[in-house]
Each structure stands twice: as structure tokens, then as C-alpha cells.
Amino acid sequence: MSKSTEQPLLWHYTSFEVLISIFKKESVPVMRATHIDFLNDKSELKYGLSRIIDSLNDDNDNETIGKCLKERELLVAIGETLGLHFSAVDTRDFLALKEDVKNIYERVVIEQLISTTPDFYTFSLSTAPDSLYQWLAYSSQQGGIALVFHNFTSLVDIVDDSKYRHQLINTVSKVDYLKIGDNVDIKLSNVSGSKLDYLASNAILIKHPAYEQEKEYRLMVNLSNEEKGSIPIHYDASKPYIELPFDPILLKEIYISPRGEKDQSEKLVQHFLSNTPCLSHVKIFVSDIPYRG
Structure with a gap:
């Protein structure tokens, strides 16, 4: 299939296994937001x-x-x-x-x-389309995929479920890549509520310029003020996470990594989409990046 003529907004570089986990319940697909204390070095x-x-x-x-x-x-x-x-x-x-x-x-x-890290959960996206930097960082030698959302700000519209409350969800925010000496426009005196949470939520959106190729955006959910147990916390072998339901219509495209067996990966994704009715609108594209590795 030829390359998309539309410029997608936000990409989530990941694996086929993650795609399966997202649509485990087709009626309510979920993205996983990980606790910030388990993402990177402090x-x-x-x-x-x-x-x-x-x-x-x-x-x-x-x-x-x-x-x-x-x-x-x-x-x-x-x-x-x-x-x-x-x-x-x-x-x-x-x-x-x-x-x-x-x-x-x-x-x-x-x-x-x-x-005492705040009780924040987050997941990352990127505006870098079909990026070799991202493929190398987030797909294995065996291959990977990227989920492409053209309108991600409404991705986590909360379904009518007592376990979730819409006001917990923040908008997707752009990460700034700042060097020492660059100005950050923040005034603590203008903040209502927890000053520490405010500072932490802004600090999470600042990274060293060495990472600028990521072109990262982050969605954050703050559970610091929520009653324990009001939002289900899930665990896998390496991290705690929360589930954020979204409308599958927001997923527009799936790209296949240039790494690994691209033809086999494309065939696998096609088979999955054909058996997942809510994704019948999704288009598949294969990265045209020449890669040998």
C-alpha cells in the first residue's frame, strides 16, 4: 500500500502485543498510563x-x-x-x-x-512520523507498529462507567526540550491547589535537548487527590498502570516498522483488523525507511 497522503497528528510507537492488549475488550479499548515513578530514572x-x-x-x-x-x-x-x-x-x-x-x-x-513522587500516570506520543529514531527506540529487531491518531485530545473521553470520572483526565501536552539557561514561564503565585503537583506536572514536560528527536507529547492523569481505590490500579511484571478507555474511531492508521519481517507483520495486522470490527476503518501502511539490521 502506498504511503498516506494525510499528515497524522500523534503517533504511538509500540508492539503488536500492545495492540492486542489495547483491544482485548473490543467494546471498550483502553490505553495504559504508567506511574511516572516507573518510567525513567528520577x-x-x-x-x-x-x-x-x-x-x-x-x-x-x-x-x-x-x-x-x-x-x-x-x-x-x-x-x-x-x-x-x-x-x-x-x-x-x-x-x-x-x-x-x-x-x-x-x-x-x-x-x-x-x-515522594506524585501519584501521576502518563503515556507518551510523538509528532515524529515514521521516525527511524522512534523505531529503534520502541520496536524490537523482530519488528513493531505505530498507532496513528489524527485527533488525540479526545482520545480518553470517559465512558459511562462509575470507575472513571472525566475530570481526572488532562489534555495531551507538548514536551519542551530546554537547555540550562532557557526560560520556563511559571509563576507559583498564580497557582491554586497543590503547588507541588503543579511543579511536578510542569517538570514532567521538560526534557534535555538531546531527546528532541522524540517530538514527544504526554497525557497525564493526576490521582494525588483521589480516594484510594476509586480508580483501579493494575500491575504487570514491571509497573503499575491505569486503563484509559477511548473511542476506537480515533485510531486512523497503523504503520509497520522497517525492522524485522515487514511482510509478515503487515499480514498479521491485516488479519487482526479483519477480525476486529471496530477497526474496519483503520488503514495499514508499511514504513518505506530502508533498514538493514
């Missing part, structure tokens, strides 16, 4: 938090002692809820006050948030 979260901290109060021309004091007051309040205490600072010395605020951020946010 250095990734720490990197994002560090970029946020470096950006706060770094513009001397636009900052005032009053604004800095308000920021410090909020941080101290957060720290006290965690059992932390802070020494007084000379509020007349602007530079000393700014340095004190940064130090409190590092102590409250990095030390505490890294040691």
Missing part, C-alpha cells in the same frame, strides 16, 4: 525541576522585593506542611532574598518531590 524529573527553579525570579528588572517575599512566603508554607523549617533572611537585601528563595525551592521541591 534524574529526568530532577532535570525538569532544576530548569523551573533556575527560571524563577531570574529577571532583576521585573522583580521587586515585594514579589520575592510573596514567593518566599508560599514556599515556606509548602515546606512547613512537609515538616521543614527555614531561617530568617534580611528582606532588605534583594540579591540575598532572591538567593534564599532559590535555595528554598531546591530544598522543598527537589529534595521532597524527588523522594
